[in-house]
Amino acid sequence: MCLNFVALLFATALAHELFGELENYANVAMVEFQSYNDTSDERCLLTGSYAVFGLGLKSEKYFPLVKRYFSLVDDEHQNEQVKFIEAFIDRWGVSEQSLDVIVKGILSYQNEKIYKNLGALMKESENKILLVNALKKLDGYEKGYVAYAVWGKGWQDR
Numbered sequence: 001m002c003l004n005f006v007a008l009l010f011a012t013a014l015a016h017e018l019f020g021e022l023e024n025y026a027n028v029a030m031v032e033f034q035s036y037n038d039t040s041d042e043r044c045l046l047t048g049s050y051a052v053f054g055l056g057l058k059s060e061k062y063f064p065l066v067k068r069y070f071s072l073v074d075d076e077h078q079n080e081q082v083k084f085i086e087a088f089i090d091r092w093g094v095s096e097q098s099l100d101v102i103v104k105g106i107l108s109y110q111n112e113k114i115y116k117n118l119g120a121l122m123k124e125s126e127n128k129i130l131l132v133n134a135l136k137k138l139d140g141y142e143k144g145y146v147a148y149a150v151w152g153k154g155w156q157d158r
Helices: 005-015 019-029 049-058 060-072 081-092 096-106 116-121 125-136 140-157
Strands: none
Touching (some): 005 049, 019 049, 049 060, 049 081, 060 081, 060 096, 081 096, 096 125, 116 140
8 A cells, every 4th residue: 555645644543543533434434436536546445445444453343344344345446455454464363253354355356365474374273263164154256265365276275
């Protein structure tokens, strides 16, 4: 994600712990097919992105907000959330709650991306069990898409 005035504004609000205000803003600003004007078409961001990304890394309280965000993202034109998903995995690791958010995030764009940090966490059997349970809730192609994001081309062998 590019660093610009708008991103700095939200970073400052996070630093001053204006979490409630940012949550209110995000809930109002997130509108399907709306994007910030400060980014190019290739790097477009759904309105509310900066607030959602910051809050999602601050507290588990905002996981529902992040999931709502992923449901509104234009999956054909936006993929900047890939960087956020990586940071989210690094911040929260794997739990039933975080994996629910991660899976929703992986399904929110159309580019193939392998999350090596998530794959490394799947070496623990408890995490793999959580992933298998999460995959059971998905449709056929979605299962493969998420499994690819975790293990890459050899996901069928896992």
